[in-house]
Amino acid sequence: MTVGPGVTTQQDPHQAGRTDAAAGQAAPSDSDQGVQGTLATKTTGTTTGTEGTPAVQVENVYKIFGRRSGEAARKLKAGASRADVASLGTAAVIDASFEVAKGEIFVVMGLSGSGKSTLIRMLNGLWKPTSGTVRLGGQDINAVGAKKLRDIRQKSVSMVFQHFALLPHRTVLDNAAYPLEIQGVDKASRLERARTALDLVGLTDWADKLPSQLSGGMRQRVGLARALAADTDVLLMDEAFSALDPLIRREMQEQLVELQSKLGKTIIFITHDLNEAMFLGDRIAVMRDGRIVQIGSSEEILSDPANDYVAQFVADVDRTRVLTASSLMHRPRAVVPMSAGPRGASRTMREAQVSAAYVVDRSRTLRGVVYDAEVVDALRAGVTSLEGLVRDDLTAVTEDTSLAEVFAPAAESPLPVPVTDAAGRLVGVIPRVVLLEAMVPQHLEETTDETSTQGSADDDTVASAAVEQAPTSAGAADAVAAAPVPADPSEQTTGERP
């Protein structure tokens, strides 16, 4: 591919790549259709959201170490396995293709030996791919000379290393200023810019210390400051937090996300830690034995793993921090418009066989909840308005609340936890049983599914997809209120009083 023709030609293989990725994820069951649909919209969304070329484009990249690497690459392309070509060389990366949009955090995750470190080193030309192309901002970095490559490294892409890779004999400030020194920036201004970078990572007071006088977390902050001082658009982070202890690691992850939102860098982050990947990544590529086995958001990977390997990998992840309320919410069954009055409320509760109903106003904003006993009392007393009966004694959560934060509201009330969107409109509810179910890893669920009739995560996702669409359509409130009663009443609610 040449660089010349510009955006249109580069968009094409790009779109094709997306479709392939989506097709690659096609799963056996029908219920997956909905998920696939959302994936497709989501990924296209990322691309159309940013103008022009993606920050990084990787196309069919192979990297084989060994004397007969070319031959090995040809055999791999012809369908040979990694073991088949072992005698010709070590296949570190096999047919990797992905794109990273500007301002995205893209995480490459895999165990050691999966080729992720080799992959990231091809993104700034430290390794040359055996075959395939790597483009940074549209520029094929393997088609340029040594001088131009140095120029790209100075201006477009910087790197943070696992073991910090600081110069031990230089102060923190001089280390942070080193990329600028390489760029030939004069001393006064490079020190000033290095100070700004140190301010960003909170090391202002440590500028004159030597790296050996700092703790591991601080040293990595120097590494981060150094990469930030270079002021490149793309930031490569090679297991950047793996050498740090867990508490510091979490702190650094939070700081990185904060910095990213402040500076809008494109970050490609390598890790072997799934929790880290899930926390940081807008999208995650899972690697195994040199191949990328799945690319998707953390929720997609959790709820729809491409194969057993990924499923096993995600089995012990802390799902409560990854899954959000929107992924688990169900369609609220007993919803009463404010205008329906006690009579309407009692009919809804009777039809849905529940003992309480959510009350919404005209714009579907959640107003509170009404209970059966009180509604019946009000009917007897001839009250015609729900106004005095609505209680707001339950806590609503928003769609992007993590499950970890849904537990407290769920424990407070016997009713399903209502989920609202940013404007406060009711978009779904999370019954407590669904919340508990979500804690069970996918592959365990599949085995138990054989015995139970319903209630697997697949149905959850379909249901939530339906709910997501509901508010956008006209007359949504009616549609939800008129929802048919599901076959399995046990799924319904904890608020039921038979």
Next chain:
Amino acid sequence: MITAAETQSGLPRIPFGDWVDTAVSWITSTFAWLFDLVKDVVVWCYDQIDLVLSAPPFWVIALVLAALAFWAKGWRLGLGALVGFAVIDVMDQWSNAMDTLALVILASVIALVIGIPLGIWAARNDAVSRVLRPVLDFMQTMPAFVYLIPTVIIFRVGVVPGIIATVIFALAPGVRFTELGIRQVDREVVEAGHAFGATEGRIMRQIQLPLALPTIMAGINQVIMLALSMVVISGMVGAAGLGGDVVAALNRVNISLGFEAGLSVVILAMFLDRITSALADRAPVAKALKAAAV
């Protein structure tokens, strides 16, 4: 015994020695002009260094060297050096010791000027490293006296064959430690240099050499120590200094002279060793790592 050209095992006797002899004679006659030039340069350099060390009175040089020790390490080493030099002087070996020191300095400098670039080259190029390794083994393990024979033929007796033989003998650790030091530099730090777009030259200058410096300094220390031991042996071919007295004492079975000259060598060796070790500790990287312990 049929002919002389057969060994006891029956294999033919191959006259390696004769071939080398022929080669040396040929080299000597063909490159006479070059050797004369080398000889003149080496003699001139030696004379200059020796002049600086021998011309001033004892106490001036002793104080300067003691001050060097004080600066490099501290007052203990400075004081020890001063006492050591006084001992050499009272044994009447001071001027010999200065001749030897001049030889050591010159031979070490030449060995390092050749050895360090070779080491850098070997570190960057595996082929060079593979070729160099057996050559260095050969140079280091060949009995030191053997170097004296061709050098005497080429340069005749005096200071020059001594220095040349010393340079060859002392070259190996300079090359080896430099290569080792550079190869040991943390790969990630070198990668960082590349990743930020530094040139090869800058990476060598600002990353590899500074980080390899403690190891290279250990190599320099070894070069100097080997040079000192060889300089004494080169007394056999008429090189000036303590070596001459050691050889003379050996020939005449003169215990007192042998002891005094030998003790002077030991004192000089200790001085040089402590100074170079102290300098190695002053390398920026070594200092930076020590700062961590505080």
